[in-house]
Amino acid sequence: MNEAFAGLTGTLTGQGYDTVEFLHRVTEVCTALSGAAGAGLVVADRHGRLRDIAYSSDRVRRLEALQIAADEGPCLDCHRSGETVVEPDLDRARGRWPRFVPQAVALGFRSVRAVPLRLDGQTVGALNVFGDRPGTEPGEYGRDGRGGPDVVQPLADLAVLALLQRRYGREQTATEEISVALVDRTAVERAKGVLAEAGGLDMDTAFELLRSHARRDGTGLADMARAVVGGLLDPAVVLAG
Known part of the structure; x- marks a missing residue:
């Protein structure tokens, strides 16, 4: 785990890194370290609409797109509230997200955890972690499933830093930086x-x-x-x- 974080932070302190590539790496590291089935990042565009920007697999991309189109689901709730949203068993959330849950289950996902991306005092998106087994919170434990350290929020913070880092020495706002990344x-x-x-x-x-x-x-x-x-x-x- 330390090597994975060191690799990501080393990229941030280097020169000329590619933001989209970095964000994809965040989702891949998140998936690998947390033992989740997949992870995706969504950010708000200049109009406040959520857009998927990075994901560990195309299966996650499809679910994020479906979630945004349906205008319901954990990433939208997380972005709107600014709080972590957890559902260990999606079957129990059919009343909460009647359009999202059937699509998630059809793609093989059974649990979800969404943590906020906070930038300049605002919630600008979410890191969403999906599990393929009900009854557990994806990302809550390490890959060994025995209570390892939480890796999801620190990785969400690294994703935010990737957007912040590009602003040093420039006049662009956070919204403008997100627009460039999109x-x-x-x-x-x-x-x-x-x-x-x-x-x-x-x-x-x-x-x-x-x-x-x-x-x-x-x-x-x-x-x-x-x-x-x-x-x-x-x-x-x-x-x-």
């Missing part, structure tokens, strides 16, 4: 679609190929995505690995 996320999603169609791949595989190529090339994930979408980089080059 634009970058849109470019990544479009590039994933291009690669998935060109290679006949699922979205998770397309993302990993894009990510790996960006790392080998020393290019930011969002910049690499724009090159694919804009026709400056042949998808076949990325698909070749």
